[in-house]
Amino acid sequence: MSAVFAECLPQARFAVLSGPSFALEVCQGQPTLVVAAATNEANARDAQQIFATPRFRVYTHDDVVGVELAGALKNVIAIAAGISDGLGMGHNPRAALITRGLAEITRLGLALGANPLTFAGLAGMGDLILTATGDLSRNRALGVAVAQGQTLEQYRTTHRTVAEGANTSLAGAALGAKTQVELPIIEKVGEVLFDGKPARQGMTELMARELKSEQWR
Amino acid sequence: MSAVFAECLPQARFAVLSGPSFALEVCQGQPTLVVAAATNEANARDAQQIFATPRFRVYTHDDVVGVELAGALKNVIAIAAGISDGLGMGHNPRAALITRGLAEITRLGLALGANPLTFAGLAGMGDLILTATGDLSRNRALGVAVAQGQTLEQYRTTHRTVAEGANTSLAGAALGAKTQVELPIIEKVGEVLFDGKPARQGMTELMARELKSEQWR
Numbered sequence: 001m002s003a004v005f006a007e008c009l010p011q012a013r014f015a016v017l018s019g020p021s022f023a024l025e026v027c028q029g030q031p032t033l034v035v036a037a038a039t040n041e042a043n044a045r046d047a048q049q050i051f052a053t054p055r056f057r058v059y060t061h062d063d064v065v066g067v068e069l070a071g072a073l074k075n076v077i078a079i080a081a082g083i084s085d086g087l088g089m090g091h092n093p094r095a096a097l098i099t100r101g102l103a104e105i106t107r108l109g110l111a112l113g114a115n116p117l118t119f120a121g122l123a124g125m126g127d128l129i130l131t132a133t134g135d136l137s138r139n140r141a142l143g144v145a146v147a148q149g150q151t152l153e154q155y156r157t158t159h160r161t162v163a164e165g166a167n168t169s170l171a172g173a174a175l176g177a178k179t180q181v182e183l184p185i186i187e188k189v190g191e192v193l194f195d196g197k198p199a200r201q202g203m204t205e206l207m208a209r210e211l212k213s214e215q216w217r
Numbered sequence: 218m219s220a221v222f223a224e225c226l227p228q229a230r231f232a233v234l235s236g237p238s239f240a241l242e243v244c245q246g247q248p249t250l251v252v253a254a255a256t257n258e259a260n261a262r263d264a265q266q267i268f269a270t271p272r273f274r275v276y277t278h279d280d281v282v283g284v285e286l287a288g289a290l291k292n293v294i295a296i297a298a299g300i301s302d303g304l305g306m307g308h309n310p311r312a313a314l315i316t317r318g319l320a321e322i323t324r325l326g327l328a329l330g331a332n333p334l335t336f337a338g339l340a341g342m343g344d345l346i347l348t349a350t351g352d353l354s355r356n357r358a359l360g361v362a363v364a365q366g367q368t369l370e371q372y373r374t375t376h377r378t379v380a381e382g383a384n385t386s387l388a389g390a391a392l393g394a395k396t397q398v399e400l401p402i403i404e405k406v407g408e409v410l411f412d413g414k415p416a417r418q419g420m421t422e423l424m425a426r427e428l429k430s431e432q433w434r
Contacts (some may be wrong), residue, residue: 020312030307031424090247091351095237099343106337120323125342126316133350134308207248 002064014038015047016064018071019122020130021056022137029055035123037061037068059122066114067123070105073172074128075139075165076186077101080206081132082143083192083199093207097185098132104183108172111179139165146192147199166193219281231255232264233281235288236339237347238273239354246272252340254278254285278340283331287322287341290389291348292356292382293403294318297423298349299360300409300416310424314402315349321400325389328396356382363409364416383410 005012019034026032036047036058044060052058061067077098084094105128106119118124131137142163145155152166169190176183188206191197222229236251243249253268253275255261261277269275278284294315301311322345323336335341348354359380362372369383386407393400405423408414 020309020316022308025307025309028307030309031313032309033313090242090245091239091347091353092237092242092247092249095343095347095351096248096250096339098346099237099337099339102342103337120316120320120337122313122316125319126312129315129346129350130308130312133346134312136308 002068013040013043013046015043016067016071017047017051017058018067018127020126022130022134024136026056031055031057033057033059033122033126035059035061035067035121037064037066037123039064061118061121061123063115063118065112066109066118069109069112069114070119070124071127072164072168073105073108073186074101074124074131075163076169076172076189077105077128078131078137078139079143079146079163079165079169079189079193080185082137082140082145083147083189083203084143085140086144086147087200087203089203094132097206098128101132101185102128104185108176108179108181108183111181112175138163142166143189152193165189169193219285230257230260230263232260233284233288234264234268234275235284235344237343239347239351241353243273248272248274250274250276250339250343252276252278252284252338254281254283254340256281276339278335278338280332280335282329283326283335284340286326286329286331287336288344289381289385290322290325290403291318291341291345292380293386293389293406294322294345295348295354295356296360296363296380296382296386296406296410297402297420299354299357299362300364300406300420301360302357303361303364304417304420306420311349314423315345318349318402319345321402325393325396325398325400328398329392355380359383360406369410382406386410 005014015036015038017034017036021032021034036044038044048058048060080097081094084097102125106116110116138161142155169186172186173190188202192199192202222231232253232255234251234253238249238251253261253264265275265277297314298311301314319342323333327333355378359372386403389403390407405419409416409419
């Protein structure tokens with residue numbers, strides 16, 4: 001979105017609000033911590049002033065690209081986690097998948113100039129944990145449904161909510177190709193959702209080939 | 218444990234095995250990924266050879282201190298997550314707590330010579346996600362029970378399993394004092410378990426005071 005602003009509304013003042021924040025829980029008044037990122041600190045502070053309440057705490061942040069990437073791509077990893085859950089796989093493989101997923105996002109972020117520490121914070125790891133393990137996650141729910149045999153098309157006709165990670169898997173894979181960063185989990189989600197690859201086959205390929213080493217890059 | 222080996226069995230060859238691995242799921246044959254860390258690569262490879270199966274995959278690692286710290290201290294953060302769950306708090310605050318908890322562990326690891334990337338891997342983030350969100354976690358279960366009014370003593374008399382994070386909260390706080398690293402979540406868990414601080418009060422204090430900024434340190 002920041003690239004769109006730069007192109008279409010170059011004079012716009014904006015900040016990016018992101019973090020582990022299921023909307024329902026925000027409405028319930030559950031303590032929620034998010035970040036507001038802007039390249040100009042005054043804009044981040046203004047966003048903080050506008051949104052912050054005692055139970056919705058907004059911290060200023062300066063890594064717009066990192067926060068945007070984390071917020072978008074965590075949805076794709078959540079679909080992968082949902083596929084794992086929907087196939088009846090356990091917590092052990094899901095935890096490995098989420099961990100490797102954040103490593104993928106971090107690699108891409110580094111290539112695009114983000115600060116790697118952003119991905120260890122609320123907008124990165126925090127939001128990923130929420131989205132990949134929480135029952136309220138629309139993207140995880142899509143993964144579960146696909147693992148149980150639905151196609152993306154079928155799912156979309158029966159659900160009014162938006163599981164934005166589906167399209168993001170394609171956008172993420174394109175960014176990976178452009179920057180020559182390997183994104184095996186994100187690419188595999190795209191293959192399952194759009195190329196008709198069976199969910200179980202996709203997960204087996206990932207577990208066998210891509211989760212091959214405990215390496216940061 | 219590596220310090221104990223160095224002191225008591227200086228000639229011992231050992232490696233440290235850790236990662237997201239609920240024992241029940243390992244028995245069920247769920248794909249499980251762990252690391253074997255040793256200062257001497259040959260020892261790590263030997264441990265890998267001994268334990269690895271196609272469904273229990275062992276990756277060699279060289280950061281013994283980081284893997285040990287992550288494996289021990291994640292239990293304390295899991296107790297905190299259990300307290301949050303037991304108090305009826307939602308996924309939003311729990312995700313924030315887990316994120317800040319890993320930041321604490323990473324800070325302490327840095328002070329003790331660990332590699333910060335270890336905490337972003339299977340033995341760090343991976344195991345923490347598993348332990349802090351999974352129903353099979355003994356430490357999380359202790360936190361839930363304490364939040365619902367049990368004392369640590371009562372819990373221990375009615376459960377034969379070991380929630381080792383209780384004692385680790387004291388050991389972790391002592392290490393933090395020794396290295397002058399602030400560990401607010403770990404310290405608060407110790408106060409709730411051993412000093413009679415009500416769970417809700419401890420969590421309120423954490424949310425109000427310690428989760429105050431999106432900062433790495």
